[in-house]
Amino acid sequence: MSQARQCAIVKQIMSHYETPATQLAPCDILIVDDDSEVLLAAELVLKAYFQKIVTVSDPTQIETLLSQHAFDVILLDMNFSVGATSGREGIDWLKIARAIAPDTKIILMTAYGGIDSAADAVREGAAAYLLKPWDNAHLVATLSLVSRLARAGRAAPAR
Numbered sequence: 001m002s003q004a005r006q007c008a009i010v011k012q013i014m015s016h017y018e019t020p021a022t023q024l025a026p027c028d029i030l031i032v033d034d035d036s037e038v039l040l041a042a043e044l045v046l047k048a049y050f051q052k053i054v055t056v057s058d059p060t061q062i063e064t065l066l067s068q069h070a071f072d073v074i075l076l077d078m079n080f081s082v083g084a085t086s087g088r089e090g091i092d093w094l095k096i097a098r099a100i101a102p103d104t105k106i107i108l109m110t111a112y113g114g115i116d117s118a119a120d121a122v123r124e125g126a127a128a129y130l131l132k133p134w135d136n137a138h139l140v141a142t143l144s145l146v147s148r149l150a151r152a153g154r155a156a157p158a159r
Contacts, residue, residue: 027147028052028069032059032093033077033109038132042075045136046143059093066100072150073127073143078110078117085112091124098125105150107142109134 027050031042039055047053054065059080065071074097078090090108097106105127110117118129127146130139 024051025049025144025147026051027072027143027151029054029073029075029143029147030062030065030071031055031075032062033057033075034059034080035077038077042139045139049140050143050147059089062093062097063100066097066104070101071104072147074104074106075130075143076106076108078108078121079112087112087117087120091120094121094124094126103150103154105146105153107146 029046029050029052031039031046031053033039033042033055034057036057039057043053043055054069054071056062056065059076062074076090076093076097078087079085080089087108087110090110094106094108097104106125107128107130108121108126109130109132111132113129113131121129127149128142130142
């Protein structure tokens with residue numbers, strides 16, 4: 001499928017899930033990235049659509065934050081150390097976050113992506129995988145869908 005066709009599909013999905021600024025989606029999002037500019041950009045885009053956005057640059061804060069608050073979605077970078085490109089750090093933090101908050105959905109993001117990295121992310125339990133730099137409409141659409149999955153999972157009766 002061509003990139004133009006993919007963009008058209010994402011825009012169609014986005015138009016279906018857009019939330020007016022007066023009715024923010026009831027979703028709490030934690031964004032973890034060592035790049036302050038990425039954190040700021042994501043927050044600026046997402047705060048127009050979602051109730052609560054928390055940003056941190058240090059992944060070691062994940063454990064404390066998850067013990068204090070139930071987030072619907074975590075948007076998690078995959079590389080934190082200088083020069084790291086393997087994505088292993090993000091996978092490790094994904095496992096830690098899932099152990100603490102199994103109902104929280106996690107979206108992994110990276111600037112160094114590929115098929116293998118995406119497959120590893122999904123295999124380890126990521127709800128979605130995003131490449132940086134992202135398209136804003138695609139970012140919002142992905143978070144909208146994943147946050148709805150998170151809320152639906154919490155509302156489902158236990159079996």
